[in-house]
Amino acid sequence: MKLAVIGTGYVGLVSGVCFSELGNEVVCVDNVQAKVDMLNNGEVPIHEPGLKELISSNMVAGRLSFTTDLASAVGSSEIIIIAVGTPSLPDGRANLTYIEQAAKEIGQAIDTYKVIVVKSTVPVGTNEKVADIIREYATVSFDFASVPEFLREGSAVKDTMNPDRIIIGTASERAAEKLTALHSPLTNQITITDVRSSEMIKYASNAFLATKISFINEIANICEKVGANVEEVANGMGMDRRIGSSFLKAGIGYGGSCFPKDTQALIQIAGQMDYDFKLLKSVVEVNSDQRFNVIRKLEELLGDVAGCTIGIWGLAFKPETDDVRDAPALDIIETLLARGAQVKAYDPIASSNFERNFNRSEVKYCQSAQEAATEADALCILTEWKEFSNIPLSSIQQWLKSPNLIDGRNIYREEDLKDTPFAYYSIGRPRMN
Numbered sequence: 292m293k294l295a296v297i298g299t300g301y302v303g304l305v306s307g308v309c310f311s312e313l314g315n316e317v318v319c320v321d322n323v324q325a326k327v328d329m330l331n332n333g334e335v336p337i338h339e340p341g342l343k344e345l346i347s348s349n350m351v352a353g354r355l356s357f358t359t360d361l362a363s364a365v366g367s368s369e370i371i372i373i374a375v376g377t378p379s380l381p382d383g384r385a386n387l388t389y390i391e392q393a394a395k396e397i398g399q400a401i402d403t404y405k406v407i408v409v410k411s412t413v414p415v416g417t418n419e420k421v422a423d424i425i426r427e428y429a430t431v432s433f434d435f436a437s438v439p440e441f442l443r444e445g446s447a448v449k450d451t452m453n454p455d456r457i458i459i460g461t462a463s464e465r466a467a468e469k470l471t472a473l474h475s476p477l478t479n480q481i482t483i484t485d486v487r488s489s490e491m492i493k494y495a496s497n498a499f500l501a502t503k504i505s506f507i508n509e510i511a512n513i514c515e516k517v518g519a520n521v522e523e524v525a526n527g528m529g530m531d532r533r534i535g536s537s538f539l540k541a542g543i544g545y546g547g548s549c550f551p552k553d554t555q556a557l558i559q560i561a562g563q564m565d566y567d568f569k570l571l572k573s574v575v576e577v578n579s580d581q582r583f584n585v586i587r588k589l590e591e592l593l594g595d596v597a598g599c600t601i602g603i604w605g606l607a608f609k610p611e612t613d614d615v616r617d618a619p620a621l622d623i624i625e626t627l628l629a630r631g632a633q634v635k636a637y638d639p640i641a642s643s644n645f646e647r648n649f650n651r652s653e654v655k656y657c658q659s660a661q662e663a664a665t666e667a668d669a670l671c672i673l674t675e676w677k678e679f680s681n682i683p684l685s686s687i688q689q690w691l692k693s694p695n696l697i698d699g700r701n702i703y704r705e706e707d708l709k710d711t712p713f714a715y716y717s718i719g720r721p722r723m724n
């Protein structure tokens with residue numbers, strides 16, 4: 292099939308590339324010329340394992356191309372997939388400017404029947420608004436469908452090629468058939484539903500996963516007080532198939548470009564209908580507070596952090612991504628600086644993205660884990676990169692001024708700490724040293 296994908300971010304680029312890998316002819320469109328130039332030169336603007344290789348092989352095979360020319364991409368395609376960003380507005384609602392602009396441009400460009408898909412995460416009712424905008428400009432018929440995306444950054448290619456399910460929300464049989472044919476090489480778990488339910492499935496899924504994370508983090512906080520170990524608790528809970536073991540890892544909370552914005556947006560969606568989503572509000576509040584456990588533990592260890600040098604390992608909101616949007620490290624470093632600390636920070640791949648968002652002279656961005664830890668009064672681990680757990684504690688001990696370690700992601704075990712001089716704090720586990 293011939294596809295146009297609008298927006299070459301984490302979702303659009305990965306989806307477009309994976310559809311081309313399945314044998315479709317895909318044109319990926321972005322309105323940022325620099326991004327399109329990079330892609331045309333074989334460079335990849337985001338970090339996703341396996342993506343670069345798939346881009347080059349599909350470009351060579353002639354099935355994948357990149358352009359800023361939306362009109363020509365749309366004109367030559369049967370299916371148009373919108374995957375532009377829907378970031379938060381200051382009040383938490385989703386910003387629909389990009390999607391409305393894309394809809395207008397699509398409406399102006401289409402000249403034969405098309406199936407138009409919204410893959411971006413959008414509030415209930417947005418697909419209908421998008422269709423209204425297209426109708427305002429288009430002179431030909433089209434069908435529309437909501438096909439929300441569930442990939443995770445860091446494993447986006449794998450998730451796209453092996454999805455748990457595909458949700459197709461549409462009132463059109465013709466669109467349902469076409470989109471089922473497009474997705475059937477990926478899975479046979481394809482559900483056709485109405486548009487509004489499809490839009491809601493995406494928010495409800497993310498809100499539920501965020502709830503699981505905040506739930507286990509609150510259990511972790513209680514475990515610390517009663518002397519239980521949250522990892523044992525999560526393991527015991529997860530064996531129950533009704534609960535399941537995923538998303539029960541205690542830490543410093545969720546971040547990234549999806550859970551924070553989608554939980555806020557769902558609270559707003561409910562609020563606009565005069566429904567007070569109390570549970571989700573608490574999930575958000577628990578998550579915002581959880582990151583400050585790192586500061587509380589540091590202050591327990593060092594007293595006042597003013598004048599101290601704090602090493603930070605991990606700036607991305609999770610491993611295997613360079614995405615720093617709403618990463619816990621942003622709030623943690625901001626608070627450390629406000630309290631007078633100096634910060635030395637290192638991330639295997641997210642440092643330059645982080646620095647672009649957080650360019651402060653009191654932060655030294657380091658080239659290695661060793662450099663960030665050297666002569667620091669304490670080291671905080673904020674992202675569970677494999678690189679960090681491979682570093683022996685004896686090396687960290689040599690590098691630090693004092694052996695103070697705050698492990699926000701529970702990467703060390705009790706036996707690692709045995710016979711070491713570390714003052715070690717983790718999340719939801721009894722003091723191990």
Ligand code: NAD
Pocket residue numbers: 297298299300301302303320321322323326361374375376377389390392393410411412413440441442443444548549
């Ligand atoms: P992103 O910000 O990484 O990428 C969006 C891209 O769209 C940018 O490259 C931007 O330049 C481009 N764009 C904006 N307006 C355009 C226009 N009119 N024409 C052409 N290009 C345009 O966003 P993302 O992380 O890929 O997310 C996209 C959507 O998918 C969001 O709604 C998000 O909530 C949802 N989603 C994201 C993830 C994720 O893990 N990132 C997962 C599932 C769903």
